[in-house]
Amino acid sequence: MNPKIDYYFTCISPFTYLGHRAFLEAARTAGADVNFKPVRLAKVFGNSGAKPLPERPVCRQEYRLLEIGRWAKKRNLAINLKPAHFPTDPGLADRCVIALQQAGENPGEFVQLVLAACWAEEKNIADEAVIREILSSLQLDAEALVAASGSVAVGEQYDRNTEDAVDQGVLGAPAYLLNGEQFWGQDRIELLAETLESQRGMKQ
Template identity: 80%
Template sequence: MNPEIDYYFTCISPFTYLGHRALLDTARTAGARVNFKPVKLAKVFANSGAKPVPDRPICRQEYRLLEIERWARKRDLPVNLKPAHFPTDPGLADRCAIALQEAGKDAGEFVQRALEACWSEERNIAEEAVIRDILTSLQFDAEAVLRSADSSAVADQYDRNSDEAVERGVLGAPAYLLNGEQFWGQDRIELLAETLDSQRGAQ
């Protein structure tokens, strides 16, 4: 049986942006399935004791920017350290990712494009027009996905993802859970890859 990675994230997170492509590449190499589980980050933070960026001490805010810059350089990704549309509401983008997965579609590239829109393209992912453009560019039926994203079923799944993240002790975004073991932060992807590789070798 192929391994499964439960991927807790939100489309507004810079560290999700920095690690998303690397996660997909890691999963592909290992033959692992990625279960996309967008969460309401405020709920996860409230449980884990983390604070929203504006509420953190200045020294932590400054170090966060340094880490984003370092990892963007390491992963060869363009990044705006202070994007025009951050913070913004990621709810629509997150729900579209859920809608795509629920429909059996590959949400990975949509999530990548939504993250890029915020962190390298200065676009506001809270705007429906931006999300529609991303969906259309990926040849999805944008109107159908947007309708699904507005449904109570998808809203309920968004809440369930968030509750599940709290129950499983998720610390923030992104977090990757493999067989219940948490790898928190995009800087843990290499450790996740090693674990996947060791499990494959033991089979």
């Protein structure tokens, strides 16, 4: 049986953007299945004690930008440290991830394009037209998926994901849970990969 990783994130998170491709590659290399679980990050932060960005001391806000820039360079990713449309509501994009999964589609590339739209392309991911354009670029049925994103089933799953994150003690986004063990932050991907590799070695 392939290992399974629960991937807690939101489509507006800069650190999710920085780690997304590296995480998916680590999972692919290990033969792990990824369970995409977008969450309402404000509620997760409320449970973990993290402060919303505007309420953090200026020194922490400045260091956050420094870290984002460093990691973007390390991951070879284009980034705008102060994008035109941040903060914005990630709800539509997050719900489309769930709609894609419920339709049997892998949402990995959609998530990457949405993150890049915000953090590299100065697009507003709260704008339905932007989301439709991304879905269509992937040869997906934008009309059906946007409609599905507003369904009760998708909304309930979004809430369940968030409650699961709270119950599991998720600290923020992104967080990767392997067998209940949390790896919080995209700077823990290498540790996650090493854990996956060691577990695979034990089974051989």
